[in-house]
Amino acid sequence: MIQMAATRDAYGTTLLELGDENPAVVVLDADLSGSTKTGLFAKKFPERFFNMGIAEANMVCTAAGLAAAGKIPFVSTFAIFAAGRAWEQIRQSVAYPKANVKIVPTHGGITVGEDGASHQSVEDIAIMRAIPNMTVIVPADAVETAAAVRAVASFKGPVYLRLGRNKVPTLFDNSYRFRIGKGKVMADGCDLTFVTTGLMTAQALIASEVLKKEGISARVLHLATIKPLDGDLLLDAALETGAIVTGEEHSIIGGLGGAVAEFLSEHAPTPLVRVGVNDRFGTSGKAEELLKYFGLTHEGLEDAARRVLERKGAR
Amino acid sequence: MHRELIPTLEEKARNLRVSIIKTLHRSQSGHTGGSLSAIDLITALYFHTLRHRPEEPAWEGRDRFVLCKGHAAPAQYVALAESGYFPKEDLMMLRRLGSHLQGHPDSKQTPGVEVCTGSLGQGLSQACGIALGLRLDGGDHRVYALLGDGELQEGQVWEAAMSAAHFRLDTLCAIVDANGLQIDGEVAKVMGVESIADKFHAFGWHVTEIDGHDMGAILAAYAHAATVKGKPTVIVARTVKGKGVSFFENKASYHGVTPSDEELPRALHSLGCLEKL
Numbered sequence: 274m275i276q277m278a279a280t281r282d283a284y285g286t287t288l289l290e291l292g293d294e295n296p297a298v299v300v301l302d303a304d305l306s307g308s309t310k311t312g313l314f315a316k317k318f319p320e321r322f323f324n325m326g327i328a329e330a331n332m333v334c335t336a337a338g339l340a341a342a343g344k345i346p347f348v349s350t351f352a353i354f355a356a357g358r359a360w361e362q363i364r365q366s367v368a369y370p371k372a373n374v375k376i377v378p379t380h381g382g383i384t385v386g387e388d389g390a391s392h393q394s395v396e397d398i399a400i401m402r403a404i405p406n407m408t409v410i411v412p413a414d415a416v417e418t419a420a421a422v423r424a425v426a427s428f429k430g431p432v433y434l435r436l437g438r439n440k441v442p443t444l445f446d447n448s449y450r451f452r453i454g455k456g457k458v459m460a461d462g463c464d465l466t467f468v469t470t471g472l473m474t475a476q477a478l479i480a481s482e483v484l485k486k487e488g489i490s491a492r493v494l495h496l497a498t499i500k501p502l503d504g505d506l507l508l509d510a511a512l513e514t515g516a517i518v519t520g521e522e523h524s525i526i527g528g529l530g531g532a533v534a535e536f537l538s539e540h541a542p543t544p545l546v547r548v549g550v551n552d553r554f555g556t557s558g559k560a561e562e563l564l565k566y567f568g569l570t571h572e573g574l575e576d577a578a579r580r581v582l583e584r585k586g587a588r
Numbered sequence: 589m590h591r592e593l594i595p596t597l598e599e600k601a602r603n604l605r606v607s608i609i610k611t612l613h614r615s616q617s618g619h620t621g622g623s624l625s626a627i628d629l630i631t632a633l634y635f636h637t638l639r640h641r642p643e644e645p646a647w648e649g650r651d652r653f654v655l656c657k658g659h660a661a662p663a664q665y666v667a668l669a670e671s672g673y674f675p676k677e678d679l680m681m682l683r684r685l686g687s688h689l690q691g692h693p694d695s696k697q698t699p700g701v702e703v704c705t706g707s708l709g710q711g712l713s714q715a716c717g718i719a720l721g722l723r724l725d726g727g728d729h730r731v732y733a734l735l736g737d738g739e740l741q742e743g744q745v746w747e748a749a750m751s752a753a754h755f756r757l758d759t760l761c762a763i764v765d766a767n768g769l770q771i772d773g774e775v776a777k778v779m780g781v782e783s784i785a786d787k788f789h790a791f792g793w794h795v796t797e798i799d800g801h802d803m804g805a806i807l808a809a810y811a812h813a814a815t816v817k818g819k820p821t822v823i824v825a826r827t828v829k830g831k832g833v834s835f836f837e838n839k840a841s842y843h844g845v846t847p848s849d850e851e852l853p854r855a856l857h858s859l860g861c862l863e864k865l
């Protein structure tokens with residue numbers, strides 16, 4: 274039986290634990306504390322929770338001020354309103370001074386669902402990754418999220434930790450050791466590598482099983498940290514399997530696919546297919562429908578694998 | 589209030605104006621008008637009102653100052669140097685490659701600078717965050733934030749104003765250096781912000797309006813702000829852009845222009861500085 278859990282729920286419960294353990298942890302939200310699950314922290318630690326109202330720019334800079342006063346602020350809202358609305362505030366007040374602020378948006382990507390394009394973020398990884406001093410993390414499941422929230426609380430400096438709305442399969446068990454900047458090979462293989470992040474890693478594991486029946490051996494490299502990129506594991510994948518398919522719940526421009534393309538073209542040119550949202554905005558629909566609609570499924574990854582193998586063979 | 593301090597602080601402000609002029613003449617880049625309009629307000633803070641230890645910039649008991657109008661960095665830098673945060677010779681490196689005195693305040697590089705500003709509209713929010721954080725620790729530190737009047741056109745300032753009142757941040761004192769001019773001309777013509785006092789009042793602040801070059805009024809306003817409970821205070825300081833250098837005064841064209849070789853002696857003369865260059 275596959276366990277299902279939402280990364281935002283793991284965030285909410287882990288924040289509660291951190292609140293007990295570390296009095297420096299404070300939390301800010303912009304009128305979405307029920308959705309982002311920071312409401313749990315708000316209830317238990319009301320004096321350390323600041324509902325900033327629908328004013329994300331002020332929220333981000335207030336967090337920077339709290340960090341300047343020695344606090345460890347976690348800042349939450351939907352991804353588009355954190356990364357998008359407050360981009361320059363994050364750049365100037367958080368990243369430039371290396372403020373110890375953790376931007377932890379929930380509702381990344383298209384699985385926001387019915388709210389549609391205005392609330393779906395398909396560009397946030399790209400625009401956060403472009404900022405110097407910024408660390409960008411997209412966990413695959415609830416277990417990794419809990420570990421990542423703890424890791425970023427201990428890490429000194431700005432972090433963008435992108436979470437999702439919906440329940441996703443739990444891939445890791447409690448023995449999993451999350452380390453910022455380190456990827457994890459989830460399945461071995463020698464014909465190609467799926468390099469995936471967030472909820473696409475679960476799809477890559479299914480795709481790897483399906484392809485096995487066709488005699489194709491697909492490695493699955495999960496990169497929760499998109500910046501800094503784990504160049505060692507990526508280079509191994511390129512040199513040992515000779516073909517790469519990236520997968521992410523994000524635009525194919527500038528996110529994981531973009532980061533991998535940049536790395537490979539400089540260090541180990543390798544046939545590459547990027548699976549993601551193909552330079553389009555999101556749209557309304559149920560999360561599962563939208564993933565199918567945009568091809569963010571194991572079938573989408575399998576198609577991409579066959580295409581990349583054709584190119585690999587043609588070399 | 590210590591009235592006997594007023595002439596001393598006025599003399600200090602005059603010397604810092606001279607320092608600003610020399611620094612900006614040397615760098616040939618930077619913001620003259622807004623540094624001169626703000627220097628009396630800044631002088632009163634650094635040499636009277638602020639609790640700080642220049643020899644120990646990270647002292648936990650210090651009050652905090654945030655220069656929201658970061659382009660007036662030269663005014664803060666001369667006050668920091670005069671206080672002893674770093675050698676005065678460093679001022680000659682303003683805006684140079686490798687200098688710790690960046691074009692706009694940088695907390696990573698300059699001792700005594702609390703946060704990074706320069707992109708207008710963000711400083712008051714940061715000051716609110718500092719005040720919230722210090723309050724959590726039970727301190728009585730005060731937080732001062734100096735804004736420009738043109739800066740009030742940024743919507744984020746009003747988000748911050750709303751939240752400061754909401755959180756009853758009575759340790760926060762905002763100061764508006766209202767010199768009435770911005771890059772493209774008069775604030776009133778570019779995008780009017782008046783009535784500044786009424787706006788802050790409507791947002792739930794305690795409001796004081798003063799002549800921002802009257803040292804006695806400045807000291808009194810800072811002292812009064814510290815007595816206000818349950819709400820933040822804003823001091824709307826009416827100032828003159830380019831104050832102290834007659835031919836810079838009230839000219840928007842000197843917003844981001846530095847004194848030329850020809851203007852330097854005239855500017856220093858205008859400040860009553862008769863020393864040989």
